[in-house]
Each structure stands twice: as structure tokens, then as C-alpha cells.
Amino acid sequence: MHLVPAERAGRRIIDGNRVCQAIEAIGEPEAVRAWADRFSLLADPGRLALLLALHRAGPLAVSDLAVATGMNDPAVSQALRLLRTAEVVVGEKQGRIVRYRVTDSVVLELLRQVT
Template structure:
């Protein structure tokens, strides 16, 4: 099975992994994976980061179609874009949890 080909350029995949390579962004995604929707101030509180930092991270994640938002009056609610994002996080966690010796 070939994972990367013309349909999924390596550059796009690498850009996604770079985006996910930030601990704050991963904490945000993990928080959103465990709930339906949250506002910026709720996310900031849960990941122990400033609202400014969370807002900047969410902007990047939204641009990359990793999260989506919904406006409700003055509040903007964020959630994971789809189940592929949740599966990607779960796969990474499963890979890390099985341990094993590095070659």
C-alpha cells in the first residue's frame, strides 16, 4: 500500500505534521476531541494558555481545516473538523503507548 502519491503530496502531509508538532496545538486538539464544542476562553482555561495564544493556534488549525467554528452571538465555538482528526490523534496516542525499543 502506497500512502503518499500524487493524490497526497508529501509536502502537504509534512505541513500538517508541522502544524501538529506544537504542544499547545495538540493540547487544544485533545481538549476538543473530548467534547463537542468550546469557546476560546474555555479552551484557554483547560490547556492553561492565554486566550491570545489559543486564538492564534485556532486560526492556524482552522485554516488547515483541522478545526471548524460556529458563531453564536458574540461567542465563537470551536470543534474538530471531522472524525479523521480524532482518528489521527488516537492513532498517534496508540503508537506512543505501545512502547517498544527503538532500532
């Protein structure tokens, strides 16, 4: 029971070995928060649709993403802004057109599992 934090040590424990394995599996709170944040980005159907489109079709512009997903341009732009801030996608300017692509390797792997 060496992994049980002191503030939880007085609680009833049935299987100390498994409790330690569970604590080890959970890992650091910061890592859990990072995963939760990633999953929250994917939990929105609009953002997930955008990410799936970008993953499968490659770099796309806002207007093309709007047509592909059935969203309007402002909603696509807003979702992409959030995904850019989270460093999940990047926009690459080609003349007057900005095309977006997924760059987060973990999100890419999750998208591969979905498709």
C-alpha cells in the same frame, strides 16, 4: 525498476523491486507535503493540546480552551486561526460565543490513535 525517475536511474540500486515498492509507497510529492503539513500542525504542543481538548470535550470557546490548556486567550486565538486556515477546525457562532470543533477527518483519526 520502472518507477525510478530518469534523473535517479544511474544510481547504484541493490534491490530494484524494493526500490519500486518504496517509490510507490511514498506516492506523489504533493501528498507527502500535505501529510508533512498536517504533522507540523500537530507537532506544536499547544496546538496538539487544543486539538485533544476539542476532540475529547467537544466544541469549546477560546476562554474555555485557555483554561483547559493553561494557555492565554491570545495564544489560543492565534493557534485556532492557524488551525482554521488549515481547515482543521471550524468556529460556530452561538450568539456572542464562538465554539470551535475539529472537522478534519484525518486529524480526527490521528487524535483517536493518540487518546
